[in-house]
Amino acid sequence: MKTENPRAWFLVLPVILLVAFNALIPLMTVVNYSVQETFGNNVFFWQGVDWFEQILHSERFHAALGRQFLFTGIILAIEIPLGVAIALAMPRKGIWVPVCLILMALPLLIPWNVVGAMWNIFTLPDIGLMGYGLNNWLGIEYDMTQSPLAAWVTIVVMDVWHWTSLVVLLAYAGLVSIPDAYYQAAEIDGASKWSVFRFIQLPKMKQVLTIAVLLRFMDSFMIYTEPFVLTGGGPGNSTTLLSIDLVKVALGQFDLGPAAAMSLIYFAITLLVSWIFYTIMTKESKE
Amino acid sequence: MRLRSIAPLLYILFLMLPIYWLISMSFKTTNEILSGFSFFPQVWTLENYAVIFTDPTWYWGYINSTLYVAINTVISLMVALPAAYAFSRYRFMGDKHLFFWLLTNRMAPPAVFALPFFQLYSAVGLFDTHIAVALAHCLFNIPLAVWILEGFMSSVPKELDETAYVDGYSFKRFFVQIFMPNIKAGIGVAAFFCFMFSWVELLLAKTLTAVDAKPIAATMTKTASSAGYELGLLAAAGVLTIIPGAIVIYFVRNNIAKGFAMGRV
């Protein structure tokens, strides 16, 4: 059991210092900017909540937010079931298991811009394998730079390609931890494969699945590099997701005020959802 | 049984296709790539790789990336180990809140920090250094490392600590000589995830660097947007960025499932 020990703070101090340095100071800066206006030369004027109001009412923000939720929704709907299905289909033991896991983990370790670049090249209509294949072998008209639909399909497929393995690895870890006795008892009870899934596998995977959903929600909500490298936010701004828009405003236009307000709202949403999930998760493990 | 095994195989095939394409392109000349479609390189060339290995702008990119990833991993682990130990073994005022606060940093959108970091690190004179990127990544990696290590540490019984103290070990000696070997797998997994995040992250790495510490990722994007698409070169560079990842996975292959099972990604 844990012992009460206030001196433990010394052990935690380095961590706090480093993280606080990186988190609190920038955050304070952001808060600072979010309530002020500047016309340059470090002269600031108090704006109060003006920026927040502006952002919250801005159509551009709504559009980006909407696209973001749509994107996150779609990929969650695809990646979670797909990941679970593949984990279920994988053998529980054997020499092929590590090989499969390594190959599946590979996409997770590719620098994100390389992922974006890879898919960019892969989907070029004339010279990319997928682009060429779709246009010439399957007769589907496909050009990501021209059609918003094609661009959307591409970023979705790219994300599925990139991150589903995370769900697979998590779900697989959860599955593998189920003792054989459960399967044996189910066999003795005459349970069907569906019953086994519904009453044994799914409940036992609940914790890892919660984590998977949480992580995929967070990471997809924050996504920047891959879609940016792939489509640049286009064609037009059809694939300009929240992060991309924010960076445009912040680093591109140097509109500090609106960028800061937007950042805080963005952070607030992320924090809210993570808090909800965290509470669910810790409640589950207490049972 | 056979039918079931097809699903993972198809999935892996799906995963390998774009990677294959990248590899195949890295062995083609840019001319060949642009002139039309070919499944296999018609003329195999190592030119692209040659450029990368001989041009300092390119290979320094790799070195820079490796440097800050390594620095970050070392720093993160070094501070995370004692902290994780504290969370695992002790109760102290505010410990649950602190833990949660740490986790929320993992959840922070890097985009939100892009500008503030730029200003912060410029202000302290660390702009365009490896240490800047390494420190910046700490924001996300330290909570992760603490979380993972705490999980592994909690499965080591406290009796081990107590026995060591009775035997006369000082805290430092105990920690290094006895405790750490016991959580070797945990340290490996934590290091893996630190590497994983730091190696792949682009936005902050690009924002905080210009020339001296420019990561390979930034070098690549520069190429892509400047004079035309030097696709062959780009592809070769891309392939080379995948290799470190593959090596790292190979080293932790036995612990991958365990690490994820701790539910601590």
Place this chain on the structure above:
Amino acid sequence: MAKIKLDNIRHSYFPNPKSDDDFALKRVHFDWEDGGAYALLGPSGCGKTTLLNIISGLLIPSHGKLQFDGQDVTRLSPKDRNIAQVFQFPVIYDTMTVYDNLAFPLRNRGVNEAKIDAKVREIAAMLEIEDMLSKKAAGLSPDNKQKISLGRGLVREDVNVIMFDEPLTVIDPHLKWKLRSKLKELHQQVKTTMIYVTHDQTEALTFADQVVVMNFGQVLQVGTPQALFDCPEHTFVGHFIGSPGMNVLPAQVKDGQVWVAGQAVEVSSSLESLPEGKLEIGVRPEYVRISDTGVEATVRNLMDVGRHKVLETLVGDIKVHVVLGENQQVSSDRVHLQFEPANTRLYAEGWLVDLQHEFEEV
């Protein structure tokens, strides 16, 4: 209900076993009578779980046949064998209520709801869990969960045998005896063949009518608890059962006499046609006396166990225990031990010497 016949069962986990050591089960050949309460007793690694899994169908033996009531079921799936198994830790369906847990096996077999309801309530009453029927199974204590596991086996009427694989492992010690007596009670009510696997002799001896002692992948002896105590057919059985267990000492036979540590000792076994091998004598501590003559021993420890005392001595470097009366004293460091002839037996290579050691039917 069924008579279960194990016909020359051998099992190796290796695809190409080369020697006896590669076999987890060397040879098991005997019958379990219908309706019997059996304990399968042995230390970890003796092969009892392997044997259990072969009977339940979770494992197909590499050699040999298994019959239920004369029908060959060696390769039949567990579902079709109509067996029930209770595992070491409670295996229940967490998301279902207690009622649904119990009803599950019947629903899978297409029994109609009215019958299911009657049966579930009947079994719940038997196990004293009727007041929990509508509760979610996940939140219950381990002993109640084990009852549910057991219940799932009892609801099916046509169960041939119920197997228990160390079911009390996760139960609180003060609840163990309660559950144990419940199981015995159940056996008398339901009269199904029950096989209880354990490494704990108390559990085995209190539950079973017949105890099957196993080690080294073989069945060493089958008998009532009393028979196992009185006449162990293998040194391991003697040593394992009883607290403290039987004393085993190396022996030689010379000139028609048995010699132990330089002393002549009388035994109850016949010395004619002795088999080859290492000879030992076995005598329970209850039948060892302290006297002026006999085998020399040095005193190590005297323990008061309440109603009697246990003296631990050393003969050479072998421990020998002696049960002494409540008021007996031991004054010196060296004593002489006498073994009661009627209960001192000779063992060759571990096996009782005048046993016709064939693999017989019980």
